[in-house]
Amino acid sequence: MWIEINPRRQWVIRPPGERLNSKYVKRTFKSAHVKIMVWACFISERLGPLIVCDEGGVGADEYEEIIYDGLFLLIDDLLQPPETPDIIQVIDESTFLFMQDNSKVHKVTEVLEFLTENHVPVMEWLPQSPDLNPIKNLWAVFKTRFHQRFMELFNCASKSLEARYRYGKVLQEVWYNQGMEMVNALIKSMPERCAVVIEAPGGWIKK
Secondary structure (H helix, E strand, O other), X not given: OEEEEOOOOOOOOOOOOOOOOHHHOOOOOOOOOEEEEEEEEEEOOEEEEEEEOOOOOOOHHHHHHHHHHHHHHHHHHHOOOOOOOOOOOOOOHHHOOEOOOOOHHHHOHHHHHXXXXXXXXXXXXXXXXXXXXXXXXXXXXXXXXXXXXXXHHOOOOOOOHHHHHHHHHHHHHHHHHOOOHHHHHHHHHHXXXXXXXXXXXXXXXXX
């Protein structure tokens, strides 16, 4: 997902004569837009890592590194034997189904072979299909929370490497501090959303 660091247009309702009151004025940035690509994942009741990608986009090689450092790290952590001896672990490699969209970098042969070789089953999406990946909904809220935090911490946007490093730290802070309330709600909504999609073959839905 791309995070764009720039002010969003907002409508303000203010009393007469309060035009320049600081609480009704939003700061503007004169610098160019700054875009940062991030990757993250989650499972039921747990957020996975958020990875801030290097500047310049992501190709097959970079995406394999992201999968290795992000998804595999999460899976390995989940497969660790329980510390308490009276707990029985029921999770194994066959428990997971990796959900990603049909982005070109996700579908290249090298990436698919890499996932197969590492025994990661991937959910298949039709070329023209409703995008039911729940992380899409989470991204929208995450972007809003990040922009709010950004406005609290910084006076302007910068493209410098030092600034991008600081932005990456803030992105991870916001990701890990957002809690699981919305994640749990999204997961619980999936059966109903899938049923609505099936009832409307090829049509739009309200969910």
